Amino acid sequence: MFQHLNSLNPSSTAVILGLAVVILLAAYRTLGASTRGKPRLPPGPAPELLLGHYRLVPEDAAFKQYAEWAKEYKSDVLFFHTFGTKWVVLNSLSAATELLEKRGSNYADRPRFVMFEEMGWSPTLTWLRWGPKYHSHRKVLQPPFTKTRVHQYTALQRKEALRCCQGMIDNPDDWLNSARQFAVAVVLKISYGLDVDGPNSPWIQLADDTANAIGKSGAPASSIMDRFPATRYLPRWLPFMERLRYARTWRSAIENLTKLPFEAALKTMASGTNSPSFVHSRMGIWNDNAHKGLPNDFGLDDIKGAAATIVIAGNDTTAASLMLLVLYLMQNPDAQRKAQREVDGVVGKTRLPAWDDIPNLPYTNLILQETYRMNPLSPLGIPHASVADDVYNGMFIPKGTIVYPNIWAMCHDEAVYADPFRFWPDRYRPKEEGGNGEPLPVGNFGFGRRICIGRNLAENSLLIVLATMLASVDIDWPQGPDGKPTPFEPEWSFRGQAIVLPFKASITSRSVESKVLLDEEVQGCRGE
Numbered sequence: 349m350f351q352h353l354n355s356l357n358p359s360s361t362a363v364i365l366g367l368a369v370v371i372l373l374a375a376y377r378t379l380g381a382s383t384r385g386k387p388r389l390p391p392g393p394a395p396e397l398l399l400g401h402y403r404l405v406p407e408d409a410a411f412k413q414y415a416e417w418a419k420e421y422k423s424d425v426l427f428f429h430t431f432g433t434k435w436v437v438l439n440s441l442s443a444a445t446e447l448l449e450k451r452g453s454n455y456a457d458r459p460r461f462v463m464f465e466e467m468g469w470s471p472t473l474t475w476l477r478w479g480p481k482y483h484s485h486r487k488v489l490q491p492p493f494t495k496t497r498v499h500q501y502t503a504l505q506r507k508e509a510l511r512c513c514q515g516m517i518d519n520p521d522d523w524l525n526s527a528r529q530f531a532v533a534v535v536l537k538i539s540y541g542l543d544v545d546g547p548n549s550p551w552i553q554l555a556d557d558t559a560n561a562i563g564k565s566g567a568p569a570s571s572i573m574d575r576f577p578a579t580r581y582l583p584r585w586l587p588f589m590e591r592l593r594y595a596r597t598w599r600s601a602i603e604n605l606t607k608l609p610f611e612a613a614l615k616t617m618a619s620g621t622n623s624p625s626f627v628h629s630r631m632g633i634w635n636d637n638a639h640k641g642l643p644n645d646f647g648l649d650d651i652k653g654a655a656a657t658i659v660i661a662g663n664d665t666t667a668a669s670l671m672l673l674v675l676y677l678m679q680n681p682d683a684q685r686k687a688q689r690e691v692d693g694v695v696g697k698t699r700l701p702a703w704d705d706i707p708n709l710p711y712t713n714l715i716l717q718e719t720y721r722m723n724p725l726s727p728l729g730i731p732h733a734s735v736a737d738d739v740y741n742g743m744f745i746p747k748g749t750i751v752y753p754n755i756w757a758m759c760h761d762e763a764v765y766a767d768p769f770r771f772w773p774d775r776y777r778p779k780e781e782g783g784n785g786e787p788l789p790v791g792n793f794g795f796g797r798r799i800c801i802g803r804n805l806a807e808n809s810l811l812i813v814l815a816t817m818l819a820s821v822d823i824d825w826p827q828g829p830d831g832k833p834t835p836f837e838p839e840w841s842f843r844g845q846a847i848v849l850p851f852k853a854s855i856t857s858r859s860v861e862s863k864v865l866l867d868e869e870v871q872g873c874r875g876e
């Protein structure tokens with residue numbers, strides 16, 4: 349019946365909205381009943397009648413508002429509810445560590461992501477609820493990306509880092525495309541064994557569409573459909589159904605990314621031209637079982653969904669982090685020069701950085717850590733959900749509560765990080781070495797049982813591309829009309845992920861010699 353609502357006229361819609369009010373009242377009573385006789389709920393701003401906190405939490409940069417409220421209500425844990433959905437926000441590392449890590453088994457669930465269902469996702473580890481399906485996906489997806497096994501990809505990552513830097517120098521106006529190419533080439537090869545031939549590869553556009561679809565879709569599980577699933581059937585034209593319109597607009601991007609590379613990988617398998625990949629190894633197991641008449645617990649839809657997860661979760665996060673690295677190096681020329689001196693000292697000028705050099709580049713490593721801290725890409729993480737009632741510091745957290753770690757608040761906590769908005773990689777060094785002895789940021793890759801499976805892969809990608817950039821390019825503000833470097837304020841999007849929007853930069857070769865080296869190395873990698 350609900351599917352027909354889009355064709356209903358406004359008066360019929362009013363009746364349905366009336367019914368919704370009745371449901372809301374019932375939801376309110378249920379919340380009251382589930383908390384009666386229990387310790388107090390965590391504090392938070394006063395809810396509005398019927399709507400709860402729905403209108404109080406901003407869609408844009410909610411993490412900043414949550415951090416403000418944490419100060420105002422003097423509590424690192426805050427409670428919110430709307431339409432029967434309850435959520436808490438953890439604004440300190442100690443609360444996140446205690447609940448999501450130490451009591452991890454109680455917070456390993458996810459809420460239902462109704463908006464993402466509307467976007468057409470197939471079974472995907474990231475959104476799966478805690479249970480057998482989740483376990484089978486994590487069991488299949490985690491092993492290839494452990495700290496030791498991830499080294500199988502380092503040659504690929506280095507090759508793509510070289511191609512990325514060459515592309516940035518050869519097409520400086522289009523440097524962003526080289527960054528995107530780098531990110532997608534690594535995960536597309538790992539997942540499907542497919543190559544990204546060059547800057548015009550259709551896979552870059554496909555991955556970029558998906559990144560757009562996710563990056564601005566709002567904090568996960570925060571749309572009106574997630575809070576009150578029946579609203580997904582309301583007409584799209586209603587003003588407050590903006591997120592439904594967004595989901596439908598971008599649905600084809602998610603569907604294409606799940607379908608097209610998978611089909612291309614199957615073709616290479618059929619023609620015997622495939623290179624090793626996640627899909628090929630899983631399809632090998634699937635075919636073997638099918639031939640032997642054995643059951644396939646990990647079905648075709650699971651393989652498709654898991655393969656797409658690697659690309660979707662690993663592409664835009666890496667590309668967005670690389671954009672941040674370029675931005676911070678451009679904004680902080682002293683840090684850039686210092687890191688270049690470090691790379692020159694360790695690597696010399698007759699070759700480009702190799703894997704073995706990375707552990708000998710401490711300052712370069714700290715630049716990446718400081719980039720993580722300055723702008724966590726998922727400022728509110730990906731929400732977990734509680735499995736059973738819990739009490740934390742005398743505050744009641746009911747079963748089924750959605751839990752957002754406010755990673756942005758943790759990374760900008762003045763009690764931990766002096767001058768938290770300053771880019772200062774040395775802050776992590778001991779005081780006697782001129783630093784401030786501050787702890788490395790935690791939380792960018794999440795917490796506990798749901799921690800990001802791709803963190804080792806992502807970190808390796810970013811370190812090798814950073815070291816290669818430092819060795820081969822100079823990054824500066826773009827030239828203004830007078831031909832001089834002209835600083836500007838970049839634009840950001842804080843809807844969903846926290847990302848810097850495309851910006852111009854001047855990226856030039858450090859020297860004739862470094863460009864010759866780079867071209868030779870890229871040439872040497874051809875056919876690998």
Ligand code: HEM
Pocket residue numbers: 473474475486489493657658659661662663665666669725726729730731732791792793794795796797798799800801802803805806
């Ligand atoms: C800079 C790059 C990346 C960042 C900042 C990042 C961040 C995150 C965060 C915050 C989570 C949520 C963890 C939680 O719920 O506590 C997550 C989960 C996940 N990430 Fe990443 N990620 C990155 C790269 C990757 C890559 C390269 C892959 C694929 C190989 C990947 C695959 C996943 C998957 C599958 C999950 C879901 C895990 C689960 O629910 O059990 N990520 N990531």
